[in-house]
Amino acid sequence: MELAVAQSFPQTQTHSPSPFPHPYYPSFPPPNSLPTAFRHRTVPLKLHRSLPLLKSHRSHTRSPQTTTNSASTQYEDDDGIPIEHVKTLVKFKSRHNYIRVLQVSRAADHPLAGSRLLLLDAPGNIHSISYLFKSLTNAYFDVFATLPPILPPGPLGVLGFGAGSSARIILELYPQTVIHGWELDPSVISVAREYFGLEKLEKKYPDRLFIHTGNALNSSVKDGFAGILIDLFSKGCVIPELQDAATWEKLKKSLRDGGRMMVNVGGSCVEPEDIRKDGSVIMEETLKAMHKVFPGEVFVLSLENRKDDSSVALTGELPEANEWKKALKRPLKFYVDMWEPYK
Incomplete structure (x- = not known):
């Protein structure tokens, strides 16, 4: 896809209907x-x-x-x-x-x-x-939704829950999956309930969705997680603890046998608050730390652009592609072929 310079598109006419006709969306000023x-x-x-x-x-x-x-x-x-x-x-x-x-x-x-x-x-x-009318986002949250079919039975941890984009997709696609989400900031959860439908999601899946506030790196469940999704950012970049192999050793111990992790490791597309930091360098340091704990079992899916990149990492042996695809909905199948071993 070629990218164009930012430009102004035609304005909405003052007399046209509101671009937010559904009550879920507030009225928009002309x-x-x-x-x-x-x-x-x-x-x-x-x-x-x-x-x-x-x-x-x-x-x-x-x-x-x-x-x-x-x-x-x-x-x-x-x-x-x-x-x-x-x-x-x-x-x-x-x-x-x-x-x-x-x-x-x-x-x-x-x-x-x-x-x-x-x-x-x-x-x-x-x-x-x-x-409002669809769950898939065409962003890395959809990649996260490919994880449940390659996990053993058991709960899924979402560390860095945000407003629940990945959790919403997974709850709708996989009826047996139970999610425990961790978010450090209770204000983010409040906003998610008010503006992103999280409250309705919790009421719809009371036995499958559990939200916790606190340090996600201290997360745990009885008998361990079948899988963990990690999306932990602070001040605009991947948290520094994820560049430490000791953190990955701790997270590995919280997995059940055969469990896996899928991680948003960022990239040069990420804009840290501190301009002295580089998102691509932080991504590489994060992958190196993962590799120390999962040698030969770290795979990377890169979402590339001409001037920036963003990547997701997966731990464990790469599953057989055709079997993995069979367990996925059509819009998610093509992600299976995008994984490459970390080198």
């Missing part, structure tokens, strides 16, 4: 009601070639004052959403995060049209994507 300074501006978003969507945990917006030595300079070729098609539903600072929830109008000429986004950290990295 373009002429926006302050003059915001008209004809775009919110830059990056796409990647393998999937028609941005990768999560990368910056959603940037100010005109962003300096050229920042990771934000790679956005020059990004497609953008016109500012009149994006509404901020809530923004505040919690003890752990700068939290924002954005609504993208269904009238937007963009792959994210109709989505609701959870942004955390100062750079505004996207941590969850939700659509």
Whole structure:
């Protein structure tokens, strides 16, 4: 997919119906009601070639004052959403995060049209994507949803629950899967319940979804996890504990026999708050630490773009491809062929 420079798409007419006709979405102000300074501006978003969507945990917006030595300079070729098609539903600072929830109008000429986004950290990295009428996101949350069929029986841990994008997909696709999710920031869970339908999800699956607040690295369940999804970011990058082999030794002990982990290891698409840090270097250090604990049993799926990359890692021996595909819904099958051994 070729990426175009961010540009303004045609504005929504003042007399047209609201681009958020469903009561789940608040009313959206007509373009002429926006302050003059915001008209004809775009919110830059990056796409990647393998999937028609941005990768999560990368910056959603940037100010005109962003300096050229920042990771934000790679956005020059990004497609953008016109500012009149994006509404901020809530923004505040919690003890752990700068939290924002954005609504993208269904009238937007963009792959994210109709989505609701959870942004955390100062750079505004996207941590969850939700659509009203579909569960799949065309982002790495869908890759996470390929894990349950290759696990032994038992509960699945989601460390770094966010607003529950991956959990929602898994609960709907795999009726036997029980999920225990950990999120450090209780404010994120509150926002997920209010704006991302988590409360309804908990009521729908009271015996299959359990949410815990606290340090995810201290997570545990009786008899261990069958699998663990790890999506732990802080201040815009993968947490430093995941660059330490001792952390992976501890996590490995929390798995049942035959259990696996699937991990969002980030990449150069990630924009840390500290511009001295490099997302691709942190990704490599994380993979090296995993390799020390799982020698020869770390595989990487790369979601690439011309100027950035994002990767997901998998532990354990790579499953037989055809058998794995048979257990997956059609939209998820092609991920099976994208895994490569870590070198």
